[in-house]
Amino acid sequence: MEGEEKGKATFSDLSSLPEGVVAKILSLTTPPDACVLSAVSKTFHAAAQSDVVWNEFLPADWELLISRLKPNKLKFDPVSSPKKDIFFSLCYFPVLIDDGNKSFSLEKWTGKKCIMLGARDLSITWGENSDYWTWEDHPDSRFAEVAVLIYVWWLEIRGRLSCRMLSPKTVYAVYFVFNIEESSYYGFNIDPPDATVGILGHENHPKSVCLDPYLDQPQQRQRQRQRRAPWERRPQSEHMPALDRPHKRHDGWFEIELGEFISGDDVDDELEMALKEVKGSSSKGGLVVEGIEIRPKKTHRP
Incomplete structure (x- = not known):
């Protein structure tokens, strides 16, 4: 008392x-x-x-970042809206910047900056070859286009981002955001891709990741068309190593963590991210790439 x-x-x-x-x-x-x-x-x-x-x-440079937006209607007036309204608008409604190829938002618990690189802002091997990839609009994407995989043996996706766009002294996690075309998704349950995340010029150790949301759901997998070339004699294995599985986000996309890093004070640093499977032991198709998202690492909250 x-x-x-x-x-x-x-x-x-x-x-x-x-x-x-x-x-x-x-x-x-x-x-x-x-x-x-x-x-x-x-x-x-x-x-x-x-x-x-x-x-x-609010980040000190939030006005500079939204000045890079793709011409569209903001949910607030940068001059007259209360700062609280601006804060929560940026938390819940990502702003498209840099010709609509990136998005900027805030993490609501801390106000730290979140950046997402859309598929057009990534380097995708053979991405401009229509025999292997197509570019399409998607009703659930925040971006104008997503990359849809038709058929490849060698998957390689890379992205770079200036650390000046991120909040300093922050533990960030990097996520590959994707979806699948149910009728043509195959080949991702054999060899897991390798992911690397880190500052350009530093040694970044790879880790294997899983891009098959249905690896543990055989019944769901049976409903997918298993498209394989006649010369692919290797059976498709359901026993990929024990890796974290993709999970579905609130916006309907899947995501898998590629890695994490700590942003420092050096704004000249450049973050480099890569996802690749280049063993060439199986063909792959049906992957829909929305982008790579960089956001503060979640901590436990009561």
Whole structure:
């Protein structure tokens, strides 16, 4: 009881502070903390709506980034909208930038920057050869085009990003975002591709990843057309090494983590990402590439 009384007294004392002072205090917390503390009192509620608070949660270069957007309608007015509205709009509605080939958004827990490279911003081996890949619009994609794999033996996808576009001193995870064409998806349950993530010029160790969402679902796999060339005599194995499986996102796409890295203070660093399967032991098809997303690594939250 004594502790509870002390807690109440503390909040009472804080609530008696001028709104501007409370706003400054809240700006030193986190976006979730500011939202929770807005329920403490009328003073806290008013302070939690303040531009002083939410301007601290926005990246310093957010205006520069949205100036690179593809001409379209923003969900907010960069000049007149409250900073809180701008913050949450950027959390829930990614903005297309750089001719619509990248997207920029914020991680709602921290305000850290998230960047996604669309398929057109990636280097895809034979990507411009219509015998192997096609470029199509997709109703569920944030980008104008996705890359659809017709037929290859050698899969290689690479991407690069300037670290100046990311938040410094942040643990980032990198995800390959994809889907499948049910009628023509095959060949990804034999040799797992290798992924590498890291700063260009540094040694980056590869790890194997799984691109088959149905590896553990034989019944679902049987509904797919297993298209193989006559000279492919190797049986398709269901026993890929114990790897993390892709999972389905809220937007309907699958994703698999390629790796993680820590962004430093050197804005001249360049992040390099690669996904490749070049053993050539089986053909592959039916992969739909939306892009590669770089976002802060999730930490446990109660």
